[in-house]
Amino acid sequence: MKPPHPLTLLALLLVCTCVRAQKPITVADMQAWKELRGEALSADGKYVVYRLEPDLGDSQTVLYDVDNARQQHFPRLEDAQFTYDGQYLVGMLKPTRDTVLHYKRLEEAKKLKEMDTLVVYTLATQQQQRYPGVYEVKLSERSADVFAYTTASLLPDSLRKDLDEEARRLVVRRFANPDSFYLEGVMDFRVARDRPIVVAQRTAKDSTWTDGVLRIDPADLEWQSLSTGPANYAGLTVSYDGQHVAFLSSEKDDEHKQPPFQLHYWSAGSDSAYIVTGRDMAWLPRGYRISDDRRPEFSADGKYLFFGTTPRRPELDSTDLASEVADVEVWTTDDPLLYTQQNNQLEQDRKFTYLAVYRTGVDEFDQLATTDYPESSRPEEGKGNYVMLYTDSPYAKQTMWEGGPAARDIVLVDLRSGERTDMVRGERGYYDWSLEGNYVSWYNPGDSVYRAYNVARKSLATLTSRDIGTFYDERNDQPNDPYPYGVAGWTENDESMVVYDRYDLWRLDPDGTDTPKRLTKGRERGVEYRYQDLDPERKALKEPMVLTTQVDSTYYGGFALLEDGEVSEQTSGPYVYNDFRKARQAERYFYTRESYTDYPNLRLTDALDGEATVISDANPQQADFNWGTVEEYRWIDHEGRELRGILVKPENFDSTRQYPLIVNFYERSSEGIFRHRTPVPGRSSINYPHYASRGYVIFNPDVVYREGYPGESAYNCVMSGISSLLMHGYIDKDRIGLQGHSWGGYQAAYLATKTDLFAAIESGAPVVNMFSAYGGIRWGTGLSRQFQYERTQSRIGGTPWQYPLRYLENSPIFTTDKVNTPVLILHNDEDGAVPWYQGIEWFTALRRLGKPAWFLNYRGEPHWPVKVPNRADFQTRMAQFFDHYLLGQPMPVWMQKGVSPLERGIDQNLELTVE
Secondary structure, three states: OOOOOHHHHHHHHHHHHHHHHOEOOOHHHHHHOEEEEEEEEOOOOOEEEEEEEEOOOOOEEEEEEOOOOEEEEEEOEEEEEEOOOOOEEEEEEOOOHHHHHHHHHOOOHHHHHHOOEEEEEEOOOOEEEEEEOEEEEEEOOOOOOEEEEEEOOOOOHHHHOOOOOOOEEEEEEEOOEEEEEEEEEEEEEEEOOOOOOEEEEEOOEOOOEOOEEEEEOHHHOOEEEEEEOOEEEEEEEEOOOOOEEEEEEEEOOOOOOOOOOEEEEEEOOOOOOEEOOOOOOOOOOOOEEEOOOOOOEEOOOOOEEEEEEEEOOOOOOOOOOHHHOOOOOOOOOOOOOOHHHHHHOHHHHHOOOEEEEEEOOOOEEEEOOOOOOOEEEOOHHHOOOEEEEEEOHHHHOOHHHHOOOOOEEEEEEEOOOOOEEEEEEEEOOOOEEOOOOOEEEEEEOOOOEEEEEEOOOOEEEEOOOOOOOOOEOOOOOOOOOOOEOOEEEEEHHHOOEEEEOOOOEEEEOOOOOOOOEEOOOOHHHOEEEEEEOOOOOOOOEOOOEEEEEEEOOOOOEEEEEEEOOEEEEEEEEOOEEEEEEEOOOOOOEEEEEEOOOOOOOEEEEOOOOOOOEEOOOOOHHHHHEOOOEEEEEEEEOOOOOEEEEEEEEOOOOOOOOOEEEEEEOOOOOHHHOOOOOOOOOOOOOOOHHHHHOOOOEEEEEOOOOOOOOHHHHHHHHHHHHHHHHHOOOOEEEEEEEEEEEOHHHHHHHHHHOOOOOOOEEEEEOOOOOHHHHHOOEEOOOOEEOHHHHHOOOOOOOOOOOOOHHHHHHOOHHHHHHHOOOOEEEEOOOOOOOOOHHHHHHHHHHHHHOOOOEEEEOOOOOOOOOOOHHHHHHHHHHHHHHHHHHHOOOOOEHHHHHOOOOOOOOOOOOOOEOOO
């Protein structure tokens, strides 16, 4: 038999490949798709680690050897991290998902805590040590000598039976030495950030040992006892360098619900810790006590020890039965916060503490926060000599209708002397500290300016003005003060602050002396620059800076380098670049590049101006599926404006055919055209590759809003875009669906009352009655919804008594009789963002009018389904709903007969039947 010609084989291969690529993506396929998580570079840049995590199933960690281009896989290894010196990889080996489910079914989930195994992998020798039954492991963030972990006690049962359930055996090991140090009965432990020093708090067991706090520096080869004796210990903390330790204690047999605690302090060279609060307590306000609800914390240099005090709060009389006590809420209109907000913060308020400080070097105390200024803020890493105290209570009430941020009254406290200085009164802003604690900076949204306060000089400077540049959202279409573009960071020694406008980076002198300097020249070319932090340990901005870019006209992404005042563009194209990271001790980098078709796999390079190598392949199975393509779509709306949107077409798109269309939108989305949309079962939206693989065209139009008319604005932008698409001839006008959630769900509901163009609509968590929703509560926060309708997303621009017709015209409930489209509503009973009754109002109206509608409630779920089976179920039902009306598939059983309370959880009725 004559062998086939090579070209014939090639043609057959291409045919097979094309056939294979037509496979549609199912919900089960999406659950197997993996996301890349936890990526990191070793200090020397020789290794990369990352985790591949499916939506359903066991994860695996991948270790990439850069020099040998070799991968090693660790199934079920989670939280993997390199030691500070990059010589070891440490992670926790978890039980399989099937094992987890098995023990949960047996209601023995506690046993799962004993099944984690600590893995310590030596990179140079490729050897690993495993330590089974580990509960918790801690490493020093900036030292690589030791690791510490807790495991089950190894005491005999006769000694262990009365041990506190949370007490463990603590083991401290050196990486380079098999020897270990251990303690039994450990309740808490800490590892110093910068040195290999461990401190532990243990609880007593009979006479085997006593309650106490111990410290070990492995170089000393033994535990040092800092405190012993019967006590309830709490709040263990250690300074960055391990030379200071603090903790709290109360009497062992104190049965008070709010026991008074004492503060203990130890410093290097001392034999033991001593109680520093046992002497003159005149600094403590009358009726206050030291609280264990705030863990003490040292400043970076150990000069200050911060802790919390609290007044004794009222308690329920334990002798009263609940039925004997009136249980009433008393709301007043003068309360700064709504009662619902107070309820929402109840547990937080019960544990609220007022910041106090102990000056370790001079043995002095100061009560910092007070009832007048209860809130506090300190610089990152506890640097500097100042603390900011503030209150927003006088202005909190008006945030109910104005939204945030609330105005503040702020005082600064000099920690060295206790001197207090008024900084601002009644000013709104996004306040933050500079890196070294020399300045407090903020953006004032009302005045649209950046300001900074020099804490040492007690001087205030306004750093920007509209004459200099526009530092707020230029495209803001809400009846609210626009948000700023944000702060990139501070340069070394707090010399300058770098902020963004729409396109560029600006360097601001925090004292306002020097004129602001624009560092990039993006506005002239319509290119947006944004800073990428290469090393989380290096807080200050320092050249060369990596800047990601996006071109306005094409949305092409890229990155550039800023050095010596010059910007050098490195690359640009139909992609998004992100997640840049540099090895701490080597010129080696990784970053991701993504597009609609390209997953953001890791790319490794020794020079950002050179070629990069793709070192991960998270989802090779993508080649087996029909994926589709993406493109920008532009059209002219009813007001003559050019609008932009995203258009996704099925693979092998044929413009002579007619396709079903699903419209999915929120506000503006076109800027994300080159984002990869990993096919996972989402909680609220359709997944574009999932639907494109099954023959749908997807359209996501931008919406530009007019104050007071959000529904009409959506109608104008969306319907003009669809009309434009229909002119091309490849969309079947009888097979158009619409899907949206939350704000998108509202707009979908509004459009359902204005047009019969859609064959099917899914509306998730929709607001349909702006009158009843206006005064409602966002139960997730306890906030009133008023600000949302007046000032932010709903864009009405005023109250119902100012603009009753706007509320009426924008509420779909009042025109539900005009709906002629089948509607699927998703709204869960624990929704804390949009009141559940909104979805119910609409469903009962549709039901009353005899309109075809279905209501999905995933019991106990919030604004969207979160649990894995619920997300998969929702995506399955939504796909079946659209497939029935847009693809002519049989109606599934659940749409015909629902899922009754008797069937719920037993038979989901997901099978298809012929009508």
